[in-house]
Amino acid sequence: MxxxxxxxxxxxxxxxxxxxxxxxxxxxxxxxxxxxxxxxxxxxxxxxxxxxxxxxxxxxxxxxxxxxxxxxxxxxxxxxxxxxxxxxxxxxxxxxHPVALIPGIREAVADIAADFPVVLVTKGDLFHQEAKVRESGLADAFGRIEIVSEKDAKTYARLFREFEVEPREFLMVGNSLRSDIVPVLALGGWGVHMPYHVTWAHEQDAGGVPDPARFREVANASELPAAVRELAGAAQSAFTSPNAR
Amino acid sequence: MxxxxxxxxxxxxxxxxxxxxxxxxxxxxxxxxxxxxxxxxxxxxxxxxxxxxxxxxxxxxxxxxxxxxxxxxxxxxxxxxxxxxxxxxxxxxxxxHPVALIPGIREAVADIAADFPVVLVTKGDLFHQEAKVRESGLADAFGRIEIVSEKDAKTYARLFREFEVEPREFLMVGNSLRSDIVPVLALGGWGVHMPYHVTWAHEQDAGGVPDPARFREVANASELPAAVRELAGAAQSAFTSPNAR
Missing domain, CATH: 1.10.150.240 (Putative phosphatase; domain 2)
Structure with a gap:
């Protein structure tokens, strides 16, 4: 798998x-x-x-x-x-403020959603996040929308149980190493980091990235689908090779 | 059922x-x-x-x-x-402020949970509600904890889909007619109203209670288990009687 x-x-x-x-x-x-x-x-x-x-x-x-x-x-x-x-x-x-989509993200989400179920995982104020999801026009693209108070390993572990996936079957796309990439990789998952041109000081305190083999960095949304598919291929090999023959 | x-x-x-x-x-x-x-x-x-x-x-x-x-x-x-x-x-x-439980509620939840799966459905600030759930010591009593931004018929309808229950299989216990009782009854569910000694002005604007046969009012937490079981019995009769014989 x-x-x-x-x-x-x-x-x-x-x-x-x-x-x-x-x-x-x-x-x-x-x-x-x-x-x-x-x-x-x-x-x-x-x-x-x-x-x-x-x-x-x-x-x-x-x-x-x-x-x-x-x-x-x-x-x-x-x-x-x-x-x-x-x-x-x-x-x-x-x-x-009106919701301004990141250039190319609507197409990237649709492209990825053609091959994988996609969920939205965001932290922050419930009321404001719900309003932005509604206004974005992207709500229908996501099978589930999870608004959480903190994005740490404990939260992701709980979400994996709710989603009924193993960590190694989950890939997270996000701009924050601290909140989107490091905790998911620490649990054994996969990550695609798409840095934004500015990052809040609090999110810059990420520690190291645990396993570079399980993560990619892209410069913009148009590169997301290829990066996700490349890691999915690596995930496939990692899972099947020990059992091959 | x-x-x-x-x-x-x-x-x-x-x-x-x-x-x-x-x-x-x-x-x-x-x-x-x-x-x-x-x-x-x-x-x-x-x-x-x-x-x-x-x-x-x-x-x-x-x-x-x-x-x-x-x-x-x-x-x-x-x-x-x-x-x-x-x-x-x-x-x-x-x-x-420290969490101060309503007298008798811990026992009432445990009593009801012995016969029915129980979930917590609260609206408000995600971060503050999570902190109170943690501090209350009641988190383990509930199979699920849903923190929502508004408790109206639309939200309850979404929750029923997520919980995989029909409205007529769901009973809500709460102090607010507007948020806990009226929308659930409007969808065909059941409600037990336990008024609190003070109610925020915003919650007092409830409209009428749609179907008094599907709801009870209790004076304190010790009366909750009997009220829930009484309505559960009525729900049983309502469902079985058309098919009897």
């Missing part, structure tokens, strides 16, 4: 996401800069955001609350209510 | 929830009252919260952002950053 199921990440794999967070962060820093002359506003904000992840989880609402908290802390509570309101609006802007 | 699956709501059915939101709201109104002398602070906050539901969904993070937005609007941006920071802390307080 070769690959039985292909998973796709969503944010920055199917559609643009990090750009909107980056833009909000830049506008946040601009607002705060009218109160303080500091080089490390971004770092201070990230430290607060990272500390709050255990309480807020991922997503735009938690990020917005962290920006508000950071703005009060960094300005020593000198920031005006009007400027804090502008920061709330930055968060709403992230939630409201 | 009788009842094949019993669903339980979580917030204010398994554990206390609305009390913490009420408490945060009261503290919010107290903070705002030092700026304005108005009788309708609560109504104004609810109007903003309700408008934001379409963007934020349910949960403490969205409520906190709505409180912040309302505080700025109601005080015409006169509120201090320090007081807005206190409002952020009110939201964190909701997320941090």
């Amino acid at each position: 070769s690959i039985k199921l292909v998973g796709f990440d969503a944010d920055d794999t199917l559609w643009k996401s990090e750009d909107y967070y980056r833009d909000a962060q830049a506008r946040f820093e601009h607002i705060v800069a009218s109160y303080v002359d500091l080089d490390d506003v971004g770092e201070r904000m990230f430290a607060i955001e990272k500390r709050n992840l255990a309480l807020f989880g991922y997503g735009a609402k938690g990020m917005t609350l962290s920006m508000l908290e950071a703005a009060v802390a960094i300005t020593e509570a000198r920031i005006s209510a009007a400027d804090l309101h502008r920061i709330i609006e930055l968060g709403k802007g992230i939630l409201r | 009788s009842i094949k699956l019993v669903g339980f709501d979580a917030d204010d059915t398994l554990w206390k929830s609305e009390d913490y939101y009420r408490d945060a709201q009261a503290r919010f109104e107290h903070i705002v009252a030092s700026y304005v002398d108005l009788d309708d602070v609560g109504e104004r906050m609810f109007a903003i919260e309700k408008r934001n539901l379409a963007l934020f969904g349910y949960g403490a993070k969205g409520m906190t952002l709505s409180m912040l937005e309302a505080a700025v609007a109601i005080t015409e941006a006169r509120i201090s950053a320090a007081d807005l920071h206190r409002i952020i802390e009110l939201g964190k307080g909701i997320l941090r």
